[in-house]
Structure formats: structure tokens, C-alpha cells
Amino acid sequence: MPLLEIKDLSIRFGGLQAVKNYNLTMNPGDIRGLIGPNGAGKTTVFNMMTGILTPTEGQVLLNNWSIEGFQPYQIAARGIGRTFQNLCLWRHMTVLEHVKMACYSKITYGLFGAFFGGARRKREETQMTNKAMDLLALVKLDQFADQLVGNLPYGAQRRMEIARALATDPKILLLDEPTAGMNPEELDQIMEIIRLVHGEYKMAILLIEHRLKFVMELCERIQALVFGEVIAEGEPEEIRNHPQVIEAYLGKEIEY
């Protein structure tokens, strides 16, 4: 049984067919890329996979469990974690608080325990702090744990978002343009972190990315989406030389 199976996923917004018959199968440890020009439907695919949008047709199965009818937080708790293209951060919280907050989806002590829980609550709080600090170390932000999120440079905020997504213990991690707005130094850092997450956690990762060099270096297989439809799928080399992909990127040689 695959970890993730997406079957003929489609969505319409009024007269616009934003995604049509999208299919994907992933197994634990796979690292895949989804590319395509602006407005191709990439984020819409992520939004359907995480319960933010309801598909017009099709199915998303996680370990054979259909996400249909479930809320985004329930889908996240079952194992689909994500980051967003535009950062969704609480700028006045500290870095550690941010990541810990995502860990709370895993607590077992409940509301009564929060007030009267004593030893169990304390134990779980310590575990959560340790877990959040480990994740911050992974994304090289442990030394900034007590800083306000709003004071971090942009690249660091994006790395923190990855730590936050990992705090829910996802089985598959969806990264929506993790390199957006980054300078070359930050790019190297985020590449290393994604490699680490993939290598160390054996995490399945699906990556939306505009920077083709980045996605081609990282991913084993890539899908190219144009006007909501997959026009090419294969290993980076096949995608790089695919005539329709080249054409979709302004009809020019693809810039790497």
C-alpha cells in the first residue's frame, strides 16, 4: 500500500478548471517535485491535499485513509504536514513558542490536565520543549529560540516554518516554494536542511518550486503542471529536456 495515493483530483472555480485529473503515488522516503508556471495549479493541489479546498472530483488517500470530509487540522494530525508559499507566522511569539505550539497537537493531557495535571503535564511540557529545540537545531535556529519571530531574517523564518511543520510528526511533508525570496547563501542552507530532513527522518517530501536548478538537484522525480494538467513526469533529466516543459517556460531554453 503506498503512503500517498492521489487519484484523478480535479477542481473548478466557476468557469476555471484549475486542476484536472491530477494523479500521484508516493512511498515513504520519496522526494518529489511539482513545477509549473505561475497560476498552473500547484498550490491548489496542496490545498486539496490538506483539506483547505474540497476537490470537485477525485480522491486523496493517506495510507489508504481518505481525507474527504476532514478538516485541515485533522488531516495534519493524521500525517500531512505543510509549509505555505506566503509565511503564516505569529510575529510576536518567540521562535520556540511557535514550534512548541505545533507540538501541542500531540499532547494527551487535555484541558483538565492543563490546569490540574501536575506531573504528567510537566513531563509532557518538558518533552515538547526538548522536541521543539531538537527541531530548531535541525533547521539551525536553536540559538535563536528566544527571539521574536518578527525579528528573524526572512530565510530564517522560512526555516522555522519547516520546523513547525515537522513538529506535528508528518508522514509526508509538503513544501510550497521553500526558497521564495531567499538569497544564494540562504538557498544553500535550505537545500542542506531539506536533504537532512529527507535523509535523517526518511521523510516523504513533495516540493513546489520555481527554481528549477534547486528542484532538479533535490528531487528524484518531477511533475510539470501547466494550466492544471500534468504535461510531463519523470526524472530530472527527462523533465529538463522535455519539449513541452521547455515551451511552457516561455518557449525558451530553461534557465538553471
Ligand SMILES: Nc1ncnc2c1ncn2[C@@H]1O[C@H](COP(=O)(O)OP(=O)(O)OP(=O)(O)O)[C@@H](O)[C@H]1O
Ligand atoms: N480559491 C480560489 N478561488 C478562485 N480561483 C482560485 C482559487 N485558488 C486558486 N485559484 C486560481 O486557480 C489557478 C491556480 O492557482 P494556484 O495558486 O494553484 O497556482 P500556482 O501554480 O500555485 O501559481 P503560483 O506559482 O503563482 O503560486 C489560478 O488561476 C488562481 O487564480
